[in-house]
Amino acid sequence: MTTEQTAAVGSGTREQAPDLGRNLIYLCGFYPSISEVCRQIGINRQQFNKYTSGAVMPSLFVLKRIADFFGLEVEEICLPHDNLRAIFQIRSNAAPAEVSVGSRLLDDIGMFSQEFSEPLDKYEGYYYRYYYAYDLSGRVVRSLFRLSKSDGFYVTRHIERIFHPSSAGKHKTAFKYRGFATGLSNCIFVLEFESLMKSCIAHAVFPIVPRPGQRYLFGLQTSLSTTHGRPAASRVVxxxxxxxxxxxxxxxxxxxxEPNSPELEPDLLQLISNENLREDAVVMPRII
Structure with a gap:
């Protein structure tokens, strides 16, 4: 990179260093978290996320601070990604296999969450989430789900209020999940974990079928029955x-x-029913 190109990097044009965001995500993979990197550099996390997403180019002064922190020159941190990886692996004296597995995974997650994610802005907001309880009680769960955008990522919150078996049906226990979502192949993919007891990681996918005045999103989810200690899958709306x-x-x-509760619409029960036609080899969402 010439002196003129280096100066142009700080001018805010993304084209001068198209791989900078990917390089930053890769380099941060060697640290406990991006927040830790921001604290050590002394830079605002939200601003740093704009750099990793490629939305904004840092000034030359800020870029030099970031490069110095990682032990690189400004010209090096702006190199094509494969060239940067080769240089950093040599300088860190790390075996290529040790570097590639974890850091490449974080790199890919960052790209799918931001760079490759299809826009989900119109799906932001609160939803009731319906599905049959995994405790085999035959009851229907209505929980609260939220999709929002934070620091360039689509994030989710999910709260269940379920009667715990130990309370003999007298007290509801709250289960809270945090996660992130990404849009890919006309679907919303959600990965979330139970944040209070750290007892479960769940996954859900919702095909996007745009319709005027859309009220429902239909999908499938997998989770763990904490009562029976077994994973399970179900339809979800x-x-x-x-x-x-x-x-x-x-x-x-x-x-x-209970399924016959006046709180639940009959059409909704059909959409979350987990019954399957005998000739169907797999379970798929029901869409109306």
Missing amino acids: LERIRPNIAVRKMLARCGTF
């Missing part, structure tokens, strides 16, 4: 909640219900 409703009122409507 997201029902969009109209704006301007207080969160506490949304949560008050969450819980578990």
Whole structure:
């Protein structure tokens, strides 16, 4: 990279260093977290995320601070990604196999979450999430799900309020999940983990079928029955909640219900039913 090109990097044109964001994600993979890197450099995390997503180019002064932290020159940190990896592996005296597995995985997650993700902005908001309880009680769970955007990532929050077996059906236990979502191949993919007891990682996928006034998203999910200690899969439906409703009122409507409860619409029960036609080899979402 020439002196003129280096100067242009700080001018805000992404084309001068198209692999910079990918390089930063790769380099951060050698540290406990991106937040830790930002703290050590002394840079705002939200601003740093704009650099990793490629939305904004850092000034030459900031870029030099970042490069110095990683032990690189400005010209090196802006190199094509494969060239940067080769240089950094040599300088860190790390075996290529040790570097490639973990760091490449973090690199790929970052790219799928930001660079390759299809826009999900119009799907941001609160939803009721419906599915049959994994405790084999035959009851239907209505939980609260939120999709939002933070620091360039689509993030999710999911709260269940379920009667715990130890309370003999008298008290509801809250299970809270945090996760991230990405749009790919006309689907919304969600990966989330139970954040209180660290007891479960769940996955869900919702095909995107755009319709005017869309109310439902239909999908499949996998999770773990904490009662039986076994993984399970089920159909799941997201029902969009109209704006301007207080969160506490949304949560008050969450819980578990008998299928014949007036709280549940008959059409909804058909959409989350896990019955399968005998000739079907796999379970697929029901879409209306």
